[in-house]
Amino acid sequence: MAIDHNTFEAEHVGHTADGGQFFLTTPFEPGGRSFVALYLFDRDGLFVKAEIDPFDKGLYQRRLKDLGKVTFDRIVVEPFEVERFSQTFGLVADEPTTSDEIWWVTAEPGDYMAFAEPWDLGEYDT
Incomplete structure (x- = not known):
């Protein structure tokens, strides 16, 4: 699934100096x-880890700085989910239950980004 860099929810997506991919949200x-959530992926888009804490603007800026030299651009990553603070976090796949429904992948918690096929489009609904 692709996520294109933009000036909204995907402002801080891209690649680290070592080729890994990140999504800070x-x-x-x-x-x-x-919350502040930093999701890290390897260069192939496989989920590596999540750093999630209660929201603090200073922490958000530190997480961004701690990534080092980055390039803000399109990432291509797999859906994933982790449990923290009694919540499901991540890019969560929502499988259709009937033949007339479609697959969605949503940024959770908050359902603030929703992706659907084609997965390489890089765009989302809010």
């Missing part, structure tokens, strides 16, 4: 807490 519980 701020998922949220609707009507509740916000």
